[in-house]
Amino acid sequence: xxxxxxxxxxxxxxxxxxxxxxxxxxxxxxxxxxxxxxxxxxxxxxxxxxxxxxxxxxxxxxxxxxxxxxxxxxxxxxxxxxxxxxxxxxxxxxxxxxxxxxxxxxxxxxxxxxxxxxxxxxxxxxx
Numbered sequence: 001x002x003x004x005x006x007x008x009x010x011x012x013x014x015x016x017x018x019x020x021x022x023x024x025x026x027x028x029x030x031x032x033x034x035x036x037x038x039x040x041x042x043x044x045x046x047x048x049x050x051x052x053x054x055x056x057x058x059x060x061x062x063x064x065x066x067x068x069x070x071x072x073x074x075x076x077x078x079x080x081x082x083x084x085x086x087x088x089x090x091x092x093x094x095x096x097x098x099x100x101x102x103x104x105x106x107x108x109x110x111x112x113x114x115x116x117x118x119x120x121x122x123x124x125x126x127x
Contacts, residue, residue: 021070028066035059038109045116055112058105065101069094
C-alpha cells in the first residue's frame with residue numbers, strides 16, 4: 001500500500017473514532033452543543049483573532065480530553081471486563097481530566113465572552 005492510501009486510511013480511522021464518540025458519549029453531545037453556542041456567541045460579539053485562538057484552544061482541549069477518556073474507558077473495559085478497583089481508578093481519573101478541562105474552558109469562555117456579551121445585552125436592553 002502506498003503512502004497516500006495509508007494516510008487516507010489514517011483519516012478514515014480518525015473520523016470513525018470521531019463519529020463513535022459523538023454517537024455513543026452523552027457528554028460529547030453536551031460539548032457539541034456548548035461548542036456551537038460559544039461559536040455563535042463569539043461571532044455575534046465579534047471576537048478578535050487572539051480571543052478566537054484562545055477559545056478554540058480551550059474547546060480543543062476539552063474535546064481531546066473527551067476523546068482520550070473514551071479511548072481509555074474502552075481499553076480498560078477490554079483489559080478488565082470484570083469490576084476491578086484499579087479499572088475504576090483509571091476511568092475516574094480520565095473523567096476527572098475531562099472535568100478539569102471543561103471547567104477551565106468555561107472560565108476562559110466567561111473571561112473572554114462575558115464582557116462583550118454583557119455589553120451587547122445591555123445595548124439591546126437600553127434600546
